[in-house]
Amino acid sequence: xxxxxxxxxxxxxxxxxxxxxxxxxxxxxxxxxxxxxxxxxxxxxxxxxxxxxxxxxxxxxxxxxxxxxxxxxxxxxxxxxxxxxxxxxxxxxxxxxxxxxxxxxxxxxxxxxxxxxxxxxxxxxxxxxxxxxxxxxxxx
Ligand SMILES: [Zn+2]
Numbered sequence: 001x002x003x004x005x006x007x008x009x010x011x012x013x014x015x016x017x018x019x020x021x022x023x024x025x026x027x028x029x030x031x032x033x034x035x036x037x038x039x040x041x042x043x044x045x046x047x048x049x050x051x052x053x054x055x056x057x058x059x060x061x062x063x064x065x066x067x068x069x070x071x072x073x074x075x076x077x078x079x080x081x082x083x084x085x086x087x088x089x090x091x092x093x094x095x096x097x098x099x100x101x102x103x104x105x106x107x108x109x110x111x112x113x114x115x116x117x118x119x120x121x122x123x124x125x126x127x128x129x130x131x132x133x134x135x136x137x138x139x140x
Pocket of ligand 1: 103
């Protein structure tokens, strides 16, 4: 049973690979938000041995599920209302990523026109290959 102690309304990200919670904190830009965030590192897990958990106060829209799915689609998203889990979401690889990863091709238009958004499309789901929407460069 997941301990959501102290969280009235918010989101609990469970089954984060141990040690990855800070990456997710950074990717989701949680440092820019005013809401309460709790990071639990190296929690014991039957399934994974060790895992990290992130508890975020607030609405689901503070969390970009596409970004999370891109980082690790094994993360479980628990939605908490009135201290109860009301919904569990599973993640999948997003078809499109906007301003999450950057194109490294020096000839790509995004490196010339700095204000363009960096857009990538999922080109191969099995191999998790994303390609730049402008120059089709593969993201590594
Ligand atoms: Zn490109």
